[in-house]
Amino acid sequence: MSIMKKTLATAAMASLMLAQPAAAENVRIALVVKALGIGFFEAANEGAEEAAAELGDVEIIYTGPTSTTAEGQIEVINALIAQGVDAIAISANDPDAVAPALRRAMDRGITVISWDSGVAPEGRQMHLNPSSPELIGNTIIRLAADHLPDGGDVAILSATSTSTNQNIWIEEATKVLPDYEGINLVATVYGDDLADKSYREAQGLMSTYPDLRAIIAPTTVGILAASQAVADAGKIGEVNVTGLGLPSEMAGAVESGATLSFAIWNPIDLGYAATMISYNLLKGEATAEPGASISMGRIGEAVLDDNNEAAMADPFTYDASNIDEFKSIF
Numbered sequence: 001m002s003i004m005k006k007t008l009a010t011a012a013m014a015s016l017m018l019a020q021p022a023a024a025e026n027v028r029i030a031l032v033v034k035a036l037g038i039g040f041f042e043a044a045n046e047g048a049e050e051a052a053a054e055l056g057d058v059e060i061i062y063t064g065p066t067s068t069t070a071e072g073q074i075e076v077i078n079a080l081i082a083q084g085v086d087a088i089a090i091s092a093n094d095p096d097a098v099a100p101a102l103r104r105a106m107d108r109g110i111t112v113i114s115w116d117s118g119v120a121p122e123g124r125q126m127h128l129n130p131s132s133p134e135l136i137g138n139t140i141i142r143l144a145a146d147h148l149p150d151g152g153d154v155a156i157l158s159a160t161s162t163s164t165n166q167n168i169w170i171e172e173a174t175k176v177l178p179d180y181e182g183i184n185l186v187a188t189v190y191g192d193d194l195a196d197k198s199y200r201e202a203q204g205l206m207s208t209y210p211d212l213r214a215i216i217a218p219t220t221v222g223i224l225a226a227s228q229a230v231a232d233a234g235k236i237g238e239v240n241v242t243g244l245g246l247p248s249e250m251a252g253a254v255e256s257g258a259t260l261s262f263a264i265w266n267p268i269d270l271g272y273a274a275t276m277i278s279y280n281l282l283k284g285e286a287t288a289e290p291g292a293s294i295s296m297g298r299i300g301e302a303v304l305d306d307n308n309e310a311a312m313a314d315p316f317t318y319d320a321s322n323i324d325e326f327k328s329i330f
């Protein structure tokens, strides 16, 4: 080997040796979302990046399919296994369909949690709910009932029909429905967390049910699309759109009166908390088992129940009185 080549080789080795310890210390946490392009998940990613900056040795891989399918998520999971990431934190499009791929990830030593929309217990170590499912289910009905003192027909516009979180909330909402006298649930339809499909489903509800008084959309994509459909149909004041939305996306609907009030928890905090939990599990700082308490950093402790689930915080209600304060935050 020429002296020149030797020097280069030695320099390359030296730089490799210098680079290696830092690279080995960094852990890679993949935040797998239902689909790319959804504001709610982009806000969660902001929180994940905040946690990474606080922890110092974390790289966040924000990823997901282009539409809200389990098949798309399975491809993403398989690619993450091949890359050898340290943790996968997923909001699932289907609790069962993604479980085998996630099992394979866990068998290879990858830490797996679900957050927002859960995975069946065999496919994850723990699940972080944004809030208690009972509370969310009751909240979405109450939001509609608050503005219907004499009762009336309401319909639900959900995300996908296999979405774990929306399905649990709808189940809980249905349980408390008898407590709200005169509130009549006439239909549940699915917009798949796609703006155009949600818009068309909202239009369909208004034409099929002429006495409809509220559309309850427990999805940030659905509530925005429905509020636009109601405004475009000239039905502001007749059909109130409510459910779960982002203040930043719903400010216009509140201003126009298409939406009188809606709720949500802080999506930035949710992404932050999911990242902190993933980190503490993969570093062995905590074990996912019933009764365990896992630090969520500035949010507090996640205490696991018998199903290894925990809840982050209560949802907060937004209306014309407070939306301006929050619309620039998330």
Ligand code: RAM
Pocket (backbone or CB within 6 Å): 034, 038, 040, 041, 091, 116, 117, 159, 165, 193, 218, 219, 220, 221, 244, 245
């Ligand atoms: C959409 C997604 C997400 C849900 C929110 C409320 O962004 O469906 O999973 O938590 O709405």
